[in-house]
Amino acid sequence: MHMTEIKWGIIGCGDVTEVKSGPAFNKAPNSSLVAVMRRDAAKAEDYAQRHGVPKWYSNADELINDPEVNAIYIATPPLQHEEFTIKSLAAGKPVYVEKPMALNSEAAKRMVVASNQYGIKLSVAHYRRLQPLFLKIKSLLEEQAIGDIRFIDLKMLQPQKSVIIASAESDWRTNPEIAGGGLFxxxxxxxxxxxxxxxxxxxxxxxxxxxxxxxGQVDDLVTGHILFENGxxxxxxxxxxxAEExxxxxxxIFGTKGKISFPMFGHQIILTINGEDEKLDFLPLAHVEQPMIEKVVAYFLNQAENPCSGEEAVKTMELLDGFTNQLQKE
Incomplete structure (x- = not known):
């Protein structure tokens, strides 16, 4: 079937969809948001009214089977990602699923199998890949601005009461049964x-x-080490x-000629070469997922490559499982 416009349905129209992603489905070319679903019918209706979405549901199957919906964005907590992804793919509808892709790497692999089995497209919301700041880092690496890359040192340190993530009514992010792990x-x-x-x-x-x-029941300190094939x-x-401070x-990122330093939740790259710092500033995006959603729409319309495939996202899930020893714990 040849689609000329993507008509999205959202399963799980919670916090992440308010600003980060939701409005971008109507702003991307050849894309519109036609239906949303939440188990809480009142919240689904409220979201639809505030965002001008024509239809709302409190049952995921009804949204998946809505003939007008031809692509599905899954923004529930990770526990439900596998079930809703596979149901949507079985219904012949391509899926854009939030990160982390699933509860664990085994579930993520089953989602990839279903995508291949049904021959229906699957993309994962690792949306930073397409933001200008992170694309700039990629081009600096490719043009060897800091020479040959040696190692990367990443630190994400937060006090216990932190507000970097969206707050949810019940903090499901720290419930491993629903999120797979904690803030990590x-x-x-x-x-x-x-x-x-x-x-x-x-x-x-x-x-x-x-x-x-x-x-709680989740790890609050994780360290991870990777040796890439390229050394x-x-x-x-x-x-x-x-501590707060x-x-x-x-x-x-350290190279033979210098260093690239950047935050994951910020807007500035510092490029250091010969002891000189060059600061590259980026404007905050109104909707952080918009560049990704535009590329996913193009992919679903056969106009672009997949910006982040299920196979690629499985590798991230394997790292999460490996660092937290989920593979041994099971």
């Missing part, structure tokens, strides 16, 4: 996906994860219980 599973997918995007295939990876605070080494530290969001 919420924030690290972006970071690890970018490392794969920049540095390619992985030779080996391992990590350490501990719950040091004794609060580049990555070291990451994620700690969610540091130690809060840090920084990734540094």
């Amino acid at each position: 599973h919420d924030l690290a997918p972006h970071q690890l996906d970018l490392m794969l995007y920049y540095f390619g295939e992985i030779k080996t990876a391992h990590g350490i994860a501990v719950n040091q605070s004794g609060n 580049v080494v990555f070291n990451g530290t994620w700690c969610f219980t540091v 130690q809060q840090l969001d920084r990734c540094e």
Whole structure:
């Protein structure tokens, strides 16, 4: 079937869809948002009215089977990603699914199998790949602005009461049954996906994860190490219980001629060569997912490559599982 316009349905029109992604479905060319779904009917109706969406549902199957909807965006907590992705693909509808792709890498692999089995497209919302700041880093790496890459040092340090992520009514992000893990599973997918995007295939990876605070059931300190096939080494530290003044969001890429330093949740790259810092500033995007959604629309319309395939996103899930030893814990 040849589509000329993508008519989206959203399953799970919660926080992430208010500003980050939702409005972009109507702003992207050849794309419109025609239906939304939440289990809470009142909230679904409220979202539809505020965003001018013609239809709302409280049942996911009804949205999936709506004949007008020809593509589906899944923005539920990770627990439901696999089920709704596979149901949508079975209904012949391409899927754009939020990160992390699923509860774990096994579930993510089943989603890829379904996409291939049904011959229906699947893209994952590792949307930082297409933001100007991260594309600039990619081009700096490709033109060897800092020479040959040696290693990457990433630190994501936050005090226990942090507001970097959207707040949800019940904090499902720290419930492993719903999110797969804690804040690491919420924030690290972006970071690890970018490392794969920049540095390619992985030779080996391992990590350490501990719950040091004794609060809750999830790891609050994770370290991870990757050796890429090209010889580049990555070291990451994620700690969610540091002192307020130690809060840090920084990734540094070291090369033979200098260093590229940047935050994951910020707007400036610092390029250091011969001891000189050059600051490259970027404007905040109104809707952080818009560049990605535009590319996904083009992909679904056969006008572009897949900006982030299920196969690529599975590798990120394998890193999450590997660093937190989920593979051994099961």
